[in-house]
Amino acid sequence: MNAIAPTGKRAATREMILDRAYAMACNDGVEGLSIGNLAQATEMSKSGVFAHFGSREDLQLAVLELGARRFMENVLLPALKAPRGLPRLRAIVEHWCAWARRYERGCVLLSAASEYDGREGALHDAVVRQQAGWRAELEKAIGQAIAEGHLGGETDATQLAFEIYAFMLMLHHDAGLFGFEEARRRALSAIDRLFASYRA
Amino acid sequence: MNAIAPTGKRAATREMILDRAYAMACNDGVEGLSIGNLAQATEMSKSGVFAHFGSREDLQLAVLELGARRFMENVLLPALKAPRGLPRLRAIVEHWCAWARRYERGCVLLSAASEYDGREGALHDAVVRQQAGWRAELEKAIGQAIAEGHLGGETDATQLAFEIYAFMLMLHHDAGLFGFEEARRRALSAIDRLFASYRA
DNA sequence: GAAAAGAACGAACGGTCGTTCTATTTTCGC
DNA sequence: GCGAAAATAGAACGACCGTTCGTTCTTTTC
Numbered sequence: 001m002n003a004i005a006p007t008g009k010r011a012a013t014r015e016m017i018l019d020r021a022y023a024m025a026c027n028d029g030v031e032g033l034s035i036g037n038l039a040q041a042t043e044m045s046k047s048g049v050f051a052h053f054g055s056r057e058d059l060q061l062a063v064l065e066l067g068a069r070r071f072m073e074n075v076l077l078p079a080l081k082a083p084r085g086l087p088r089l090r091a092i093v094e095h096w097c098a099w100a101r102r103y104e105r106g107c108v109l110l111s112a113a114s115e116y117d118g119r120e121g122a123l124h125d126a127v128v129r130q131q132a133g134w135r136a137e138l139e140k141a142i143g144q145a146i147a148e149g150h151l152g153g154e155t156d157a158t159q160l161a162f163e164i165y166a167f168m169l170m171l172h173h174d175a176g177l178f179g180f181e182e183a184r185r186r187a188l189s190a191i192d193r194l195f196a197s198y199r200a
Numbered sequence: 201m202n203a204i205a206p207t208g209k210r211a212a213t214r215e216m217i218l219d220r221a222y223a224m225a226c227n228d229g230v231e232g233l234s235i236g237n238l239a240q241a242t243e244m245s246k247s248g249v250f251a252h253f254g255s256r257e258d259l260q261l262a263v264l265e266l267g268a269r270r271f272m273e274n275v276l277l278p279a280l281k282a283p284r285g286l287p288r289l290r291a292i293v294e295h296w297c298a299w300a301r302r303y304e305r306g307c308v309l310l311s312a313a314s315e316y317d318g319r320e321g322a323l324h325d326a327v328v329r330q331q332a333g334w335r336a337e338l339e340k341a342i343g344q345a346i347a348e349g350h351l352g353g354e355t356d357a358t359q360l361a362f363e364i365y366a367f368m369l370m371l372h373h374d375a376g377l378f379g380f381e382e383a384r385r386r387a388l389s390a391i392d393r394l395f396a397s398y399r400a
Numbered sequence: 401g402a403a404a405a406g407a408a409c410g411a412a413c414g415g416t417c418g419t420t421c422t423a424t425t426t427t428c429g430c
Numbered sequence: 431g432c433g434a435a436a437a438t439a440g441a442a443c444g445a446c447c448g449t450t451c452g453t454t455c456t457t458t459t460c
Contacts (some may be wrong), residue, residue, distance in 0.1 A: 003398040009457080010407070027318065032231075033455060035448065047450085048408040066267030104204065105318025117376030128377050152295025162370065162386045169373060172365035177328050186362045197397055209427070210437070236416065248421085248438045256418060 013144050015044050016051045021063050022070075026103055029111040030060045030123070061126055067108035068130045075099050076137055086195065093164065093191055094109035097184055101126050104180050110172050135161055152200045162199055167191050217242050221263050222270075226303055228324070229311040230260050251369045263327055267308035268330045275299050276337055285348035286395065289341050293364065293391055297384055300371050304380050310372050335361055352400045360398055367391050 020041045025033055035056060039046040053059040079091035100107070112133060116124040138161040145151045151160075167187045176185035225233050229274060239246045251257040279291035300307070306375045313331060316324040345351045351360075367387045370381040374383035 013407085029231075029315065034446080036446065037417045047410075047431085050449070051408075080255065106256075109388070111314055111317075113373060113377065114311055115229065117311075126344065131377055136263070158412095159386055159389060162374070163390050166366040166370035166387075166390065170362065170369055172316075173313060173369060174362070177313065177331055186359055187366075190363050193397065195246060208436090213437085234416080235418065246418085247440075250419070251437075354435045 005174075010052075013044075017044075017049055018062055018066050021059060022066050024064050025067075025108045025111075026061065026106050030063055030107070030114055031115045032058060033063065035059070044098060053183055057122060059198060060123055063108065064112055064123065064126050067112070068133075071099065071109060072136070074102075079141075085145040086150035089145055089195075092138070093139060093168070093188070096168050097171070097188070100168065100175060101180055101184070103172075104175050106176065107172055110169070135165065137165060150200055151195075151198045155198050160194070163194055164191060167194070210252070217244075217252055217267050218262055219248055220309060221259065222266050225263050225267075225308045225311075226306050227307070230308060230313055231238075231315045233263065234261070235241070235259070257322060260294065260323055262327050263308065264312055264330065267312075267335075271299065271309060271334070274302075278343075280307055283326060284341075285345040286350035289345050289395070292341060293388070295370070297371070298386070301384070302373060303381055304375050306376065307372055310369070335365065338364060349400055351395075351398045357362050360394070363394055364391060366393050367394070 015035075017038065021033060024037065024041060034054070035046050035050055038059075039049045042049060053062060075092060075095045078095050079088055081150070082088040082091035109127075110129065112123070112127050116127045122186055139157045142151065142155070142157040142160050146153060146155050146157065167190045171183050171187040216272050218237065221233060221238055224237065224241060224287075231242065233256070235246050237252055239249045242249060253262060275292060275295045278295055280287055282288040282291035309327075312323070312327050316327045339357045342351065342355070342357040342360050346353060346355050346357065367390045373388040374386070
């Protein structure tokens with residue numbers, strides 16, 4: 001009867017399936033998800049898994065949404081405890097790094113961004129929406145840093161968000177190819193230079 | 201009898217197949233390649249296509265290699281006509297941008313990097329080798345810019361290569377999601393700031 | 401405890417996958 | 431032009447794909 005947090009069996013197993021699906025998508029990408037493998041991973045029948053999502057695409061969308069939610073919970077939310085401005089911005093970067101290490105072998109959101117780059121369809125739209133949303137959050141935090149006087153008044157928030165994101169994207173990129181630790185050092189160093197050059 | 205540029209039918213059709221495969225991989229990624237689709241695109245039979253490569257993996261490797269060769273031919277080679285140092289570095293970025301626009305819908309090399317990020321196998325190794333090779337070329341050009349006195353003597357070439365690559369990676373990323381032109385402006389602006397901050 | 405509702409199963413569908421094998425066609429040196 | 435050799439076609443393989451359907455098991459409701 002609780003509409004806010006349904007505790008029924010259906011919702012529970014659906015979440016369990018999604019959790020496994022998310023883990024699988026981290027390694028093989030959202031496009032690499034298959035209902036057969038997922039059934040095996042959940043020790044259910046294919047039809048049992050399938051019944052929880054009307055189609056493979058809906059499953060993929062659900063995984064994408066779960067990924068976005070987890071990203072926000074792990075990166076944005078804890079950073080909100082830091083004071084507005086540069087400290088919060090640094091906290092975002094820090095938690096983002098932790099996220100990158102956790103998903104060193106592949107982040108669902110980034111592989112999805114690459115997979116649905118130049119395509120069309122519901123998945124592409126979902127990726128664009130999610131990416132735009134996160135970029136907006138970044139810009140908001142940057143705007144606060146400007147308002148607090150931590151960054152120069154002439155700072156272009158969109159541009160800085162682009163540049164920070166670029167280095168974090170690069171961290172993910174290099175971590176999977178050349179190892180996490182050096183990539184992390186390089187990315188953090190680059191972002192430090194960035195903050196320094198934009199400082200008021 | 202010409203071992204350098206074999207003009208036999210075999211080599212010719214093999215190149216034709218690879219050309220089509222490359223085009224397909226641009227849209228769907230190297231992992232999205234299928235021999236069935238490729239046979240359709242080349243108006244050949246599946247087995248006819250298959251015979252030119254011992255396996256799907258070898259086909260994928262060949263496509264990857266072709267991509268790397270084309271990248272070098274289109275980005276590095278023409279930039280070598282510019283004088284050493286910062287001008288050549290700028291030329292590289294310029295041709296790289298042209299490459300990004302040409303493959304706005306997806307670059308084989310980058311989607312491969314994302315697909316084989318945290319995996320193992322011949323394809324992963326090929327991606328790592330190719331990425332490392334390109335990074336080395338970048339560092340070489342940066343080293344020359346330092347030697348010419350265009351960049352500060354304390355410049356960390358590996359770090360700067362990391363940062364340039366990050367913005368070009370971001371260009372590809374954003375171009376597919378939010379449109380090429382704005383992404384290009386942002387990336388070039390970021391790289392200009394970069395060069396300015398490293399200048400001697 | 402019977403009846404209704406919900407959830408998972410298992411088999412089957414038409415397709416496509418990569419790959420193998422055997423023919424058939426095409427090419428090319430002579 | 432002929433015959434050897436290379437190149438392509440075609441059919442078939444087992445495996446897996448997403449999806450559908452009817453059945454069975456479990457849970458809830460009265």
